[in-house]
Amino acid sequence: MRTFLILFLILFPFAAAYPIYPLRRRNRHYRDVYVRVIAAVELAVSLGLLFTPGKTAVLSRIMGLGMQFQAGSLSTLMAVLSAFLWLMTALSSREYFANTEHCNRYYFFWLLTLGALMGVFLAADLFTLFVFFEIMSFTSFAWVAQSEEPIALRAAQTYLAISVFGGMALLVGLLLLYQMLGTLAFDRLPGLVAALDARQHTRLLVAGLLCLTGFGAKAGLVPLHIWLPKAHPVAPAPASALLSGILTKSGVFGILVVSRYLFFSGQEWNTVVLWLGTATMVLGAVLALLAVDLKRILACSSMSQIGFIAIGVAMQGFLGEENALAAWGTVLHMLNHALIKLVLFVAAGVVYMGTHSLNLNDIRGWGRNKPLLKTMFFIGAASIAGVPFFSGYVSKTLLHESLVEMIRELSAHGADTTAFETVEWLFLISGGLTVAYMTKLYVALFIDPRADNQRFTAREYMTPATRFALSLGAVALAVFGLFPQLTMEPLAQWAGRFLQAGPGHGTIHYLAWENLEGALISLGIGVVVYVVVVRVLLMRWEGEREVYASVWPTKLDLEDLVYRPVLRALSFVGATCARAIASVGDLIVLAGEKLLFLRAPGVFVPKRNENFGVYIRRPKRFLIGETFAFDLTLAGIGLIGALVYILLR
């Protein structure tokens, strides 16, 4: 039964994508209903996974190596979460796409991506995961390029390049692993890795780092994050919600698998992940603080939150057997972040539909008289900022707690704790920056005075379907935040099994002072940063009023400054070399024509002379006789003759 459910979850969206085009030809309405029904069916079936016991599904020899699927624990959680997000975005998409072209294309790739994503989360071996991961990369390309604006096309190009590069790195990593271990099935990896001899550990690490490159590219880890702040803002809002909320998680999922099943507590590996995560966290938060585009802020914030999650991944490794808090924090932050970004991006879509702009200066004050939107947005913002009593607080506290525990343990052994203390402070500061940029967004949208030239929207600024999607996401967040012991902890314990999390230590008192302390420090930093940096340094007077200024110089762009020029230079050098090597053959032929066959030089043309006239070259009638190829033909015929002679002799 479960085998059937798993395969259905993966194949159904692939099959269901095709009727979109004929349906649209009949009526737009049919198509819109159709995609919602598909998403609802998908959600129902994925919930069915919870109630069906069973084993893994194996399709032997598909794609050569065969595919294995499994459900349960984190896999099921992520599958249900994806289906939920898909349904919610389906509800809000109709309104968003009411007046745009190429919706069929969007929905088509939207469903293909759902199928691929299900494949990623339900995979039971890295090969299966890779196959669906690649499909997902290519199908989600269409989302980014959907609007066909020049900026979107450029972002899509970057996204595609990074995806292809990451995919190839991942491929090599998996090849190395497969060659070393002989299998890529999750459950067999730890045993095989333990049996490797010490000489192969470098190789294992190289393979792991290549996998990290591939998965990190999708998750948006530094230095392959460049596509993320560009691609998420240009995609349609429902697609941005999915890109930020769940597609990046597929990369995180891959990193989790590699780090939990290959490098259980490998020191080098966890150090790399820890520092990459920290860099991503800080950079994302700083970029978000400096941006003035609503969706760009949200995209950079996604990047920063992925950094938080990556720290959780690394801490699970560092803490060894005591890693329950880190594992729970990681899982819960993945879950929370997906829901938060659903709410925030759908809200951003509503704002965009109302104002046709995403610039903070154009949209400021738009939400002043919209209490529902204001509430939803507040719940999302407070959650992501880690305000107590909201869901983000719980997951961030768990992550922070794991850092604290590590420091405590190290100092108990008298070891050096500088590195982890640095990470902890950066963690708190990034949390503070999160508070600051979410406050900036909230104040700009809902508190600042209304900007000029804004159209006064009708009372119905969002359809009931969008309102429903938004409310459901926000209510889930609120419930999670208010009753963590009832909701989030069981979920985390259940999903933590996949991550081989150790047992926890009794109940966690979220409102104990030691837990509140970190959140309050972050909030304090946030308030200070908001007051000092955002209100003072990042505001500029323009005429009568204060505007949000974009102080990040556009020139300072890793992609434009480094990646593109380097690629151009490399391709130039490569092509020059290739041209030189490739013309060796032709040069020999040319030399042969000039040297070997001493042709009569061209007919002598004397200087123009009235008395003698000019010899004109006769037009060639038999071109063939002139060529080197003809001579070679003769040579070949001669060789045939020689063969025949030898044979007959």
Add this chain to the structure above:
Amino acid sequence: MLLVPIVLPLIGGILVFRQKTEKTRNRLTLGVMAITAAAVALVCLLPEQSLTLMDIQGSLQMGLRSDGLAKFFMVLTTVIWLPVGLYCLPYLRHVGHEQQFLGFYTMTLSALIGLALACNFVTLYMFFEMMSLITVPLVLHNGTPASRRAGLKYLGYSVFGAGMALAGYFFLSHFLTTQNFVGGGALNRGLAMAHTPLLLVVYVVMMVGFGAKAGMMPLQAWLPTAHPVAPAPASAVLSGIITKGGVLAMIRVTYYMFGPDFLRSSWAQWLLIALALCTVFIGSMLALRERQLKRRLAYSTISQVAYVLFGLLLLTPGGVEGALLQMVFHALAKDTLFLAAGAIILSTNTTQIDQLAGIGKRMPVTMWCVTLASLSLIGVPPMGGFVSKWNLLLAALDSGSPTAGYAGVGMLILSALLTAGYLLPIVTRGFFPGKDILVERKEVGWQMTVPMLALALAALVLGIFPMGLQDWVTGLLGQIF
């Protein structure tokens, strides 16, 4: 029985020359190809047969034998030949001189099947030269001075290469226990050991010679000249199948005459691997910088066929398996691409890639085929190209020498990135041209789209379900190693 698939297209081709009306000509061409396909299928289903055509002198014979490799190559050829043949019919209406093209096209099939069935070097050489000569008219079909020059360049390279191989054979024949091809090599070990350096030089000469056909360095230069000027179906089979004829000859030389055991870890193997990898690199790199569609595809062929050579030269079962799979999937994908290029030329009259923005909205079916084929060439799952590339890369890692293995993996991955770089922009610019480019839909007829779709979908389906193909190839390996 073995003669039927060789003689039938030969006679059929000659008859096609004489047909004046389009209808009878098309029917005859397709009929001959269909019957040939049936005969090929029959030969493949029957157990191995052999047939001696004539005794030349002493132990030298002309003969045919349907061993595993022959069956594999015959089926590959026929499977590609039929859809491309169907595509030819409407395409040629725009080019003219249909009976000439179709006649030679049909006759080429005969040469290829003969090449596959040849049981010793002399027969192979004869069919190889026959293939070169018959395909020249396909290349210079357009009749422009450029195409004539290209045709002769092609002929020159092929004949020169084959001549090199033949010269090598004069030396080699002395050291063989039997003139017939024997899986695993037919060298007289005692005699050969005494003359190893000479034999290795001979091996390199023969491989470089046949490498001319397969587009291996240093004799690869005919490909980018010949492909752009030839009609699209001719380019398709030239790239997809004829280059594989060179590969087939190289397999025969390596695995059926010298034998992998003799060559393993010799300098000749490393030299040829280096040449193959070099070819992979220059092919991809030049394709990336090329602005003309068909020439870009020609460069791509150079690099992709060199993957096959790399796999073969690893001299391991895994390498050969990857190489044979790559042969199949490259043929499917590249033929799709060339047919699509032909359709694009017919529909838009342009061959410059810069002018192809929005082509996906103009010709959606064609461009979907191009998308699938491009993904297959890059090696993206679930396309077939991924399966072959996975096998090749794994074989490279498993090969005895880490240097060659890592160099091969690095080069193949670099080439895959470059392949993505030169194929994907066509697709993305085609489907996402930007808002200001408006195009009307103008797809080519079903006779042209159906063959493309068939080939592209074959690459997809065989990629997801490669079991049958893999079993077949594994069975083949048993005869070699």
